[in-house]
Amino acid sequence: MINIAIFGFGTVGSGVADVIRNNQAEITKTLGEGVNVKYILDIRDIPGVVNDINIIVNDPEVKIACETMGGKKPAYEYTKLALERGISVCTSNKELVDAHGVELSEIAREHNCSYLFEASVGGGIPLLRTIREAFGHERVSRIAGILNGTCNYILTNMKAGKDYATALSEAQANGYAERNPAADVEGHDTARKIAILASLVSGQKFSYEQVSCEGITGVTQKDIADAEADGMAVKLLGVYEAEGPSVVVAPYLVPKSSPLYAVNDVFNGVMVTGNMVDDVMFYGRGAGKNPTASAVVSDVIECAKNQGRNIHTGFADLKPVASVNAPSKPAGRKFRVLGE
Ligand SMILES: NC(=O)c1ccc[n+]([C@@H]2O[C@H](COP(=O)([O-])OP(=O)(O)OC[C@H]3O[C@@H](n4cnc5c(N)ncnc54)[C@H](OP(=O)(O)O)[C@@H]3O)[C@@H](O)[C@H]2O)c1
Structure with a gap:
């Protein structure tokens, strides 16, 4: 089992949990093992949801995080914290990719993990x-x-x-x-x-x-x-x-x-x-819950297949x-x- 975390349990984040639950058999067929949502992070007090990012990034079992919070703050800090611990991050957050995607991709490369953002453009289209x-x-x-x-x-x-x-x-x-x-x-x-x-x-x-x-x-x-x-x-x-x-x-x-x-x-x-x-x-x-979540999960699968190495997207090398x-x-x- 690959353990993952979801940052932000709104439309897309809850969709990620649904896609993983409903399509676990297909994921296992593709990956050779299943994906387990070990943590969900949100600011709301929902049973089973954690509010402290440190619990997640300090757990060595967590290999991948899905950042579906949106906005720059605190998504930027949380993404950075995860990448610095070697946790790959898959995001739907176009604002963050536009503003900090180059820096976050560099950090991912330094720590042999990945920063992927399929869901940030074109929702469910594998673009x-x-x-x-x-x-x-x-x-x-x-x-x-x-x-x-x-x-x-x-x-x-x-x-x-x-x-x-x-x-x-x-x-x-x-x-x-x-x-x-x-x-x-x-x-x-x-x-x-x-x-x-x-x-x-x-x-x-x-x-x-x-x-x-x-x-x-x-x-x-x-x-x-x-x-x-x-x-x-x-x-x-x-x-x-x-x-x-x-x-x-x-x-x-x-x-x-x-x-x-x-x-x-x-x-x-x-x-x-x-x-x-x-x-x-x-x-x-x-856009929409399931199509966008489907794109996030496709990134999760790619990261899971490439654990311990950086997936080269070209973003880390971009100059203005x-x-x-x-x-x-x-x-x-x-x-x-x-x-x-
Ligand atoms: N919805 C779509 O169809 C779609 C499509 C493509 C891309 N996107 C992108 O995906 C991202 C998420 O969109 P969404 O529609 O899923 O938004 P959303 O429904 O508002 O979900 C965001 C979730 O993150 C939580 N959150 C906010 N700040 C937090 C914090 N500090 N710590 C933990 N959790 C926090 C929010 O809690 P509260 O509700 O309590 O604030 C909410 O549950 C955005 O960047 C958006 O542009 C969305």
Whole structure:
């Protein structure tokens, strides 16, 4: 049995426990042994849950921790403490990966353990591992992704005739959008994700602050109807271009000929263009308890298979990108067109 801990027993953290309980047989088949959740850490007083991080990091039986707390504090300190004890950490926390991912990956390498973050981008879509492993030899020229399910849900519903406010309150009622939806609708969530993707493929660290970022609050029903009349859809995209380089988050016009056109509702879609493989499309649930937890558990399995050694993600070697272009919009147009 591999003993693990879960830091933060909220939506994703409780999902990790569920995936491990429900799919223990599949995990054992893949790993050759089972996974046991030895500790759950949370600030709430729940029976069986510990509140003191030191109990976990001082237990030599714990080999892997899942950081599903979110935010920077105290997730950063707890992750560091675990890595310094040789405990690998698997996280869904994009904010922490963007802000401290390089440093935490260096610490993991120094202590022969790993810092993996599959669930931080694209929820349940096996995106980062595939890019890391199957695209390792590719020169990636572009990544264009619908990376925020809330915005995609709102834009899909606006296309069906609802106004922005109604579509947003439905997204909130369905649990897709936070009560304060600013991080989603203003594009910051997408910016963090595309910055992580750009860093992964370019070998240079792009930070969220370097992303030219515009959300969907200015998109009107008329914009969507006009796009439709031209055979296009308005989608919030995160776009990385190696040439420049540039990283942009903005509403784009997506032509019907693009597979991203058909990515609707809360789904995510990511198109990666390599110099040899050409376009490859990823599609799936970009958030939610089970899909996100599934991605965390896939990292747990990878860490368990590589105990005592560091899994090279490339993040520990990243140096800040020297400069980032902010491409201007074509004159007279409200939105850029994907591919132009
Ligand atoms: N939900 C999704 O679909 C999704 C998808 C992809 C990525 N993510 C990312 O995954 C992370 C977690 O998201 P979530 O939706 O699961 O959040 P959540 O439901 O709020 O869960 C976070 C949990 O961590 C606990 N916590 C907060 N501070 C703590 C501390 N100091 N010590 C111990 N526990 C603490 C919280 O307790 P309290 O509730 O008492 O504060 C809560 O139970 C975030 O970084 C998020 O961006 C989420």
